[in-house]
Amino acid sequence: MDYPAQSRSHALTRRPQSSVLLVLAAMAVLALIVLTGCGSSDSSDSADGSAGSGSSAGADAGTCSYPSDSGAAAKDVAAPDETPQATGEVGAAIATSAGDLAITLDAEGTPCTVNSFLSLAEQKYFDDTDCHRLTTEGIFVLQCGDPTGTGSGGPGYSFADELDGSESYPAGTLAMANAGPDTNGSQFFVVYDDSSLPPDYTVFGTLDEASTKTVADIAAKGTDSGAGDGAPKEKVTIEAVTVGE
Template sequence: MDYPAQSRPHALTHRPTSAVVLALAALTVLTLLLLSGCGSSDSGGDSDESSGGSDSSAAARTCAYPADSQSAAKDVKAPAEEPEAKGTVDATIATSAGDLVAALDADRTPCTVNSFLSLAAQKYFDDTDCHRLTTEGIFVLQCGDPTGTGSGGPGYSFADELDGSETYPAGTLAMANSGPDTNGSQFFVVYDDSSLPPDYTVFGQLDEASTKTVADLAAKGTNSGAGDGAPKEKVTITGVSFDD
């Protein structure tokens, strides 16, 4: 799992001189990749049934969740292969910093939402810390790893659900990964518009108040004072619930 080898961020939203941009872009590519839980690049995510692409909005499909090379950070079962959720799923991620209210898009990203719902129902996210905050280059809070190290996952992986049009404005809820089709349990919240390539499955959107909650947290910085690290104010997910 790359560091967040999941995101390969490009330039900053506010661009300084060209020389600085090039230096920051290079640094971002090397260090600001969003790391997903336990997905490995040979995890079988190229299955036709689970692959993303322009048809990823199909309501009815079969998803593949092959076992990963890493053991699960928490003991959970892989999701059912046939997603049940459709349309918009209203979710509340309860954290020590406040509730994060999100609308999950089960039609556009059925396999991703199916996995998130399954993990939440099994209390996989409960009492886990958000391990990473970035305040330069890209602006995200990354969560979903029970080990708090950035390398933990659910013991399975699944394919991307992308169509190439993905953007990452403030409020975006997306999957972290360590390369194509290596999604696991780690996800990130974008609290300010971020320039990222369309490589990270966008499966939901936070409301304005929740986005501000994360932005206020980010304003306090990281525990080291660097632009990338654990949040200075510890953020713990206490549970995830869904509206019926």
């Protein structure tokens, strides 16, 4: 569904290979409209889902589920073990061409998400991949985690959201991109300035102040096209993700 220009959301999407996309809305009110199944013509997106659906019930029993999805893996990786090993807060670092990003992962609140992220990092899934999307209007995020650099790549499996409905997205938030309820894969986004989003995106960690500023400095240079949504003008390549840094 197309909206008048003043009503279109500034969207951040994860594009599954089936080409069904989720719109991340610029304003919470607009997001609630868009997330009922209409898309923004600015990015040819469609959306599905409602806040708070899917809470990784398996994690409550100490296990997680990572079923295969319809898309082939962008890199050859194995699905994570169903039993998370990490607990509490986990320190890690994302080494990028723009500088290192120090992150703290919430393995207590989002065990299945952190379990997947750590598994992909250990298998070097993120190594030598470009952050493919920067949004500088309405919402303020840098999106990464797709080895194809197209917004359509994933690890070949999906897993459930870990939400309680109270999620917010201030500067320094690390959260999962998705294509609807319970469709998490490998793509994630970093929030470099406070952003209004519905609580539909699993928040699984935070960046420290210096790392958030590093991303904000990238964003200050804009997108390669000069639009408010596109590939970052300064290419950002993830070189490695290490744990315990």
